[in-house]
Amino acid sequence: MATLYEHVFDWDSYLHFGTRQFFKRKEAIYSQGTCGDGFYFLKKGLVRIVSVNASGKERILNIVIPNQLIGVQSLDQRQHFTTAIAVKDSVVYHFPCETFKTLLKEHPKLVPLFSRTVIHKMKILLDRINLDTLTSEQKIALLLHNICYEFKNYEIPISQQDIAGCTGLTRITVYKVLKQWQEDGIIEIMNRKYYIKKPDFLRNLVN
Amino acid sequence: MATLYEHVFDWDSYLHFGTRQFFKRKEAIYSQGTCGDGFYFLKKGLVRIVSVNASGKERILNIVIPNQLIGVQSLDQRQHFTTAIAVKDSVVYHFPCETFKTLLKEHPKLVPLFSRTVIHKMKILLDRINLDTLTSEQKIALLLHNICYEFKNYEIPISQQDIAGCTGLTRITVYKVLKQWQEDGIIEIMNRKYYIKKPDFLRNLVN
DNA sequence: ATGAAAGTGTAGCCTATTTAACATATTTTT
DNA sequence: AAAAATATGTTAAATAGGCTACACTTTCAT
Numbered sequence: 060m061a062t063l064y065e066h067v068f069d070w071d072s073y074l075h076f077g078t079r080q081f082f083k084r085k086e087a088i089y090s091q092g093t094c095g096d097g098f099y100f101l102k103k104g105l106v107r108i109v110s111v112n113a114s115g116k117e118r119i120l121n122i123v124i125p126n127q128l129i130g131v132q133s134l135d136q137r138q139h140f141t142t143a144i145a146v147k148d149s150v151v152y153h154f155p156c157e158t159f160k161t162l163l164k165e166h167p168k169l170v171p172l173f174s175r176t177v178i179h180k181m182k183i184l185l186d187r188i189n190l191d192t193l194t195s196e197q198k199i200a201l202l203l204h205n206i207c208y209e210f211k212n213y214e215i216p217i218s219q220q221d222i223a224g225c226t227g228l229t230r231i232t233v234y235k236v237l238k239q240w241q242e243d244g245i246i247e248i249m250n251r252k253y254y255i256k257k258p259d260f261l262r263n264l265v266n
Numbered sequence: 267m268a269t270l271y272e273h274v275f276d277w278d279s280y281l282h283f284g285t286r287q288f289f290k291r292k293e294a295i296y297s298q299g300t301c302g303d304g305f306y307f308l309k310k311g312l313v314r315i316v317s318v319n320a321s322g323k324e325r326i327l328n329i330v331i332p333n334q335l336i337g338v339q340s341l342d343q344r345q346h347f348t349t350a351i352a353v354k355d356s357v358v359y360h361f362p363c364e365t366f367k368t369l370l371k372e373h374p375k376l377v378p379l380f381s382r383t384v385i386h387k388m389k390i391l392l393d394r395i396n397l398d399t400l401t402s403e404q405k406i407a408l409l410l411h412n413i414c415y416e417f418k419n420y421e422i423p424i425s426q427q428d429i430a431g432c433t434g435l436t437r438i439t440v441y442k443v444l445k446q447w448q449e450d451g452i453i454e455i456m457n458r459k460y461y462i463k464k465p466d467f468l469r470n471l472v473n
Numbered sequence: 474a475t476g477a478a479a480g481t482g483t484a485g486c487c488t489a490t491t492t493a494a495c496a497t498a499t500t501t502t503t
Numbered sequence: 504a505a506a507a508a509t510a511t512g513t514t515a516a517a518t519a520g521g522c523t524a525c526a527c528t529t530t531c532a533t
Binding site for chain 1: 519520
């Protein structure tokens with residue numbers, strides 16, 4: 060789920076230690092199950108983090124906007140347990156394990172920066188867990204609300220299917236809720252784009 | 267959820283840098299919303315990590331057994347976003363931020379150890395997220411299976427209500443499934459303790 | 474430019490869970 | 504040892520959300 064990013068993590072001064080890489084839309088930056096080496100910093104673009112569970116169902120875990128780390132889970136060179144796919148053409152900086160270890164030694168300030176970033180990721184995952192105690196209306200409300208906050212406007216840049224993938228609901232349920240909200244004037248649908256008219260309604264739903 | 271701990275994290279040689287603390291059963295080690303300083307290492311006992319979402323519902327996130335870190339989320343001295351409660355009388359070692367920073371400088375080997383531990387925590391959270399694409403039977407099966415694996419026997423040390431709290435199901439649903447399994451001879455219920463008779467059945471359910 | 478692929482609109486049925494309600498059993502507190 | 508607080512057993516009713524099915528649009532690839 061796209062979640063509120065309160066803090067910007069200032070990695071800029073360390074970027075030149077990493078390797079710059081370009082990924083085209085729909086290209087995978089890394090894939091679940093493959094072994095990783097280190098992590099990536101998203102400089103530009105948009106990346107979707109998904110995870111496939113044992114029964115083969117896919118869930119969107121997070122939509123990452125620039126200035127965030129991705130793939131931290133394989134810092135220890137184990138298997139990635141998620142897949143990262145570029146939603147737009149993206150620019151990332153790759154930091155292999157060894158590079159990062161050296162960096163840490165020379166720049167102790169990186170330690171708190173890194174741990175803050177990782178902890179933030181944990182918070183995102185936790186938010187996802189709490190999501191499933193909510194009703195479907197609440198799930199969607201929370202999601203849209205967060206997305207707006209994050210992208211800083213009231214235009215929703217993701218599709219019905221994405222909302223389904225993010226919340227774990229079916230597309231049909233998402234459609235039903237959205238349609239109801241449209242009738243109630245809470246959102247406006249114009250050629251398949253959604254605009255939030257009454258953000259307060261969403262906020263109240265979630266509390 | 268109680269999740270499989272494949273690796274033991276060897277913190278023993280660093281414990282004497284932390285402060286030993288004792289917690290009685292039902293006592294909180296830290297509470298959601300309060301500000302934390304550093305993290306804890308669970309030496310002895312059993313700790314339950316819970317999280318309360320916006321609508322006030324409580325979820326059990328994890329049952330921590332000894333030799334694990336807890337409360338890592340407030341390494342950066344921000345608010346805890348979970349609560350840790352001792353299920354049995356427990357012994358923990360507390361590492362405040364400053365202590366840990368100093369430690370890191372002097373013992374660079376701690377960096378990979380620490381990040382492995384944290385990444386492992388993320389994996390646990392992710393497993394929890396994937397849990398909710400499953401049917402209720404599968405959820406319970408996975409939970410029981412993991413608990414057995416972890417505690418290394420086929421006696422289930424948690425209550426129906428705990429199972430409900432862990433899976434996000436209602437107690438009634440849990441009761442129904444358990445009753446059905448009892449009739450099918452998959453588990454045995456003896457004065458409110460559950461014993462798994464056919465572990466393979468559970469394993470197959472989850473795949 | 475055109476066919477294929479992906480996304481959306483909509484209806485109806487169906488069942489797995491939730492909610493509510495209450496009795497009973499067990500554990501904890503004083 | 505009694506009272507209070509928790510946990511469990513059980514049923515019945517209400518419903519939310521899932522699955523199926525299909526027509527229609529829009530977007531993408533070549």
